[in-house]
Amino acid sequence: MKLKDARVGFAMCGSYCTHRQTLDALRELVPQCGTIIPILAEESGGQDTRFGSSQQLREQLEQLTGHSVWDRIVQVEPIGPKKLLDLLIIAPCTGNTLGKLAAGITDTAITMAAKAHLRNGGPVLLAPSTNDGLSVSLRNLGDLLSRKGYFCVPFGQDDPMGKPNSLVAHMELILPAAQSALEDVQFQPVLLASNLEQAALRP
Numbered sequence: 001m002k003l004k005d006a007r008v009g010f011a012m013c014g015s016y017c018t019h020r021q022t023l024d025a026l027r028e029l030v031p032q033c034g035t036i037i038p039i040l041a042e043e044s045g046g047q048d049t050r051f052g053s054s055q056q057l058r059e060q061l062e063q064l065t066g067h068s069v070w071d072r073i074v075q076v077e078p079i080g081p082k083k084l085l086d087l088l089i090i091a092p093c094t095g096n097t098l099g100k101l102a103a104g105i106t107d108t109a110i111t112m113a114a115k116a117h118l119r120n121g122g123p124v125l126l127a128p129s130t131n132d133g134l135s136v137s138l139r140n141l142g143d144l145l146s147r148k149g150y151f152c153v154p155f156g157q158d159d160p161m162g163k164p165n166s167l168v169a170h171m172e173l174i175l176p177a178a179q180s181a182l183e184d185v186q187f188q189p190v191l192l193a194s195n196l197e198q199a200a201l202r203p
Helices: 016-032 042-046 054-065 073-079 095-103 109-119 136-145 171-182 195-201
Strands: 007-012 035-040 087-093 124-130 150-152 155-157 167-169
Touching: 007 016, 007 054, 007 109, 016 035, 016 054, 016 087, 016 171, 035 054, 035 109, 073 109, 087 095, 087 109, 087 167, 087 171, 095 109, 095 124, 095 136, 109 124, 124 136, 124 171, 136 150, 150 171, 167 171
Parallel strands: 007 035, 007 087, 087 124, 124 150
Antiparallel strands: 124 167, 155 167
16 A cells, blocks of 8 residues: 555654754655644643643644644544554654553553554554663563564664663654555564764764
């Protein structure tokens, strides 16, 4: 299936510092997709932070996609029985959500959306963003990548010296990673060098 024919759920967790990059990636994705439904976690949908207000985020998502935000379990549960999506993207995907997905906990709109979509055998694309990606969240990320149906946007350390355990997806790669996930293929390479490492590797 091509993205232009796909019905895509775009779910944003509360990694607020990556919302700008994620919205930039969504702008690139919108003209390439058939339909995009925005989904928000309760936290990211209802909290004002130094990175922006919840109302601004909702308005941006609805303007970009042309669809109302889904942010309640009752709204996303029909994804399963009604087969509403072809692909679910969770970007950014926090360590909290990674842990819940790995443990099978469905107490948010995003985790329920994933459970409902996986019921139909559909792909879930994760764009991890978590300060404990190389500590406690690493086992959850590895667990999910070993399961059928889960794919990852390539990621790396965003600040190896200041935050050595932190991992962040390269949001600019959501578009090609989404097309690969629809084809049941993990976009490669999954692990990318940090900016500091890339500089050190240059001749």
